[in-house]
Amino acid sequence: MIRGHLIKLFKPLNRKLLRDINLMWGQVLAVSLVLGCGVAIYVMMNGTLASLKDTLAAYYSRYDMADVWAPARRAPLQQMEHLKNIPGVRLAEGRISVGGILDMPLEAEPVRAKIMSLPDGRMPRINALFLKAGSLPERGSEQVVIADDFAEAHSLRVGDEVQATLYGVRRTLKISGVALAPEFIYSIAPGEMIPNARRYAIMWMGYEALGHAYNMDGAFNEAVFLLDRSASVPEVLARIDVVLDPYGGIGAYHRDDQLSDEFLQSEFTTLDTLGGLLPPIFLGVAAFLLNMVVTRIVEQEREQIGLMKAFGYRPSAIVWHYLRFAGIIVLIGVLGGWLAGYRMGGGMANIYKDFYKFPILIFDPGLGIYLRAAVFAGVAGVLGVLLAVRKTISLRPAVAMAPPAPTDYSRLGRFASKARWMDQGLRMIVRHIARWPGRSALTCLGVAMGMAIMIGAQSGRDAINLMIATQFELVSRQDLTVAFTEKQDPVIINELMAQKGVIAAEPFLAAPATIRFGHRSRHQGVTGVVQNANLNVLINQYDQAVNPSPQGVTLSESLATALAAGPGDLITLEFKDGLRKSERLPVMKVVPTYLGTPAYMDIDDMSTLLRECDRVSGAYLLVDAHELERIYGLLKDMPTVAAVSTNQSSRKAMSDTMDETMGTMTFFNSLFASLIAIGVVFSGARISFYERQREIASLRVLGFTVAEVNAVLLGELAVLTFLALPLGAYLGYQLALFIHTNMSSELFRVPTTVSNWSFAYATTVIILAAVVSAAVIARQVAKLNLVMALKTRE
């Protein structure tokens, strides 16, 4: 009653609008839901990205994240004066940065540590720490500040002690504080792909104590810089290199090339790509659906439109009426999408906050993102309506009011006479599809798009799984990678081989270098590997093992792309190690890799080149699983061993990390993609039912059973769904290809792969959606009031 009174307050068209919505609330909700999904994804992804970027900028600025890093071998502190005087340098500090090994009670394996010096008695002016607990180390003491993630992974607190091997000497380090640092938001051990706080520790020690332990008193091996805003980065880098070259400088690099920042930027690129790509697709599908719904409503209301025109309503007023109808759908969708997007974005941001250890993170997408999402949705709605109303609005009132003539199937006459082999039902299905090829194609396309976005959303995880599988099953087949503190005589390999439990060992030689081709260059270590390797293997695009070509360099595909170099090109290798040789060598081979931009040489060629005959930097080991613990113990006690990494824990860390970040994102995307797909299928089926009520009623009156009528009505849904499946699979693969190409960076080359599981999942959701929709429609067919349906005009 109250509703009745309220409704009278409105003008007639407004009343019609409210009643229409009341009548078609299921349809309205389905379209709103799809639209809301698009908006939510947009707000979530772009909001998360905007918040992360803002947070990162604030974090960097508050803790004076360096602009430039310049590693060297050993430079006297006096050289800092020269560095400070380089034009464009605002501030410079020298520090010691070294590797150590920790013996953690929770880990059987030796844990690697990167230890940096802190100026005694004060916070560094560049790359300051956010001290979460405790205080800086006391001057001269063997106290350390440890990174928060490591403290958490090992349940360490201020006052606890850790056993460490620093420069071959066992020491007990006391924890004075726990900190976060902008420079190590993403802290990845050298040679690893993913942060692993259990296996890799970042820590800081007073300069005096660390210098003493590493024989670096009065010296530094890394300078960090803050630059003036106006500074020319390439110029500053070149000048720094000139100063540090005599002291084993291996090339200054800008923040863009700093590992942690680079990883973050790569993550942002991923978010940016997905955020720029998925929402428009989602919104596009939503617009399509809205158009489909409005078109059919308008077609059903053509008589009423004629009547309104006959009464003297202007076409603009009628268009406005339907625009408002769409407007309400858009409004519900946008509000719902904003809310869901805000909630999920907040959730995502929190996941990233924990993952990156940001001291703070506020999820604030900014008004712009909300507005843009609303505008996208609004435009989708308006376009949908305009396209739908266009035809009917131009009809003369008398024509519009007359019932439309029976649909003309005569053009299909020839087909009709040839189609005698089909039964009536099938003939009706086929003719109806063929009579409305555009509509049938659009329905089919809508379902296919729904399926495609599910496949696209799922394929991220497929790509990661392939990367992990390739890396750990085909490329890195070793159990352990051992890095030595200094280059060693190859005899050490035999010594390792002689240990009980070591099944195989392969040496490698690694040297930092700058690789140049034309005007392009990259700071990239070169790895010398053995021929016919069994443990760390180079593979070609067919996943077959290949050897590093002698007399030249084998480049990873990503490095070749970055340098724009290919087989046959002469590239320059400037080694930053040993005799610092510079050599021009041909690119012999390009191999695909998913991670980083590695460069390989034959180990013998490389040692000849470096004049470091018969030296090795480390070894890959295959070991008996039963002897693993004993071998860990052994390696921990070897003074020559700087680091040990295990494939098993690397793989687990990588999977866990991907599950945490990518997994959540994939989950949301796939959820929304599924909702959209379901919305499209369901709406299509419902609309078809409403349009053909009269036909259905006629068949029922003629004595057709509910099942027989359903066979005709739902047969069409089945045929279109069936046709949509291969199309959806194809579009999904193309979408995955597009997403992955755009997500790839120098750090990761994301392979395009869609697992059978993803195809199966998407197919299943579509089929289930079709079956459920069919069940709902079948119920409605059974409940259809025959008398009423036959009275309604077509």
Add this chain to the structure above:
Amino acid sequence: MLNSSTCFEVTGLTKIYGEGSAQVRALRGVDVTIRDGEVIVLLGPSGSGKSTLLNILGGLDTPTDGHVFYHGVDLTTMSDRDLTSYRRDNVGFVFQNYNLMPGLTAEENVELVTEIAANPLKAAEALELVGLGERLRHFPSELSGGEQQRVAIARAIAKRPGVLFCDEPTGALDSTTSLKVLRALNRVVEELGTTMLMVTHHQGIAPLAHRVLHFKDGSVDREVINETRARPEDIHL
């Protein structure tokens, strides 16, 4: 001429739509008996209950109260499934607005029924009976209103139904076309001996019936028995 057996026995038939103040009593305790082979015309103003009676007898609707026996079987106790079979096997319908399947030709529209009926006419035969033997392969969009209605009649009688219900079959047609349609119906009834109930507004059609039931406010107001049925050629519309 007429068989003496009872086709429909209707007792106390009541139909109420809606509830409370919005309640409409479409039928108020109608009692009527219809014999096999009878042609009945139902006349009366809009809302007098004639279409409601037709819909209930045709198994399209169920009454609120009362009983309908078709050859002794009570329709009012039937399930939806049984009503579907009843329609399938015994009943033909002709509506004012034809309700043809636009996607099927004239012949195929008739075949819709012949495919599911036990002992049907051939589709072409049925169409021949209504004078459309030449237009088998035409789609509804290629036929005039009268032709479409005759296809609907052919479709309704092709199963040799026991009873044919026509709800304003000439309502949308001009007088010349209406006569063609009535001739077609008459021929069908005479050749097949089908019982026919026809709802109409048109007084002029009444002489075609054996009996005319005049409806008013949901009940039969009066009943007129024609001594002899007129032929369609003899009436004026």
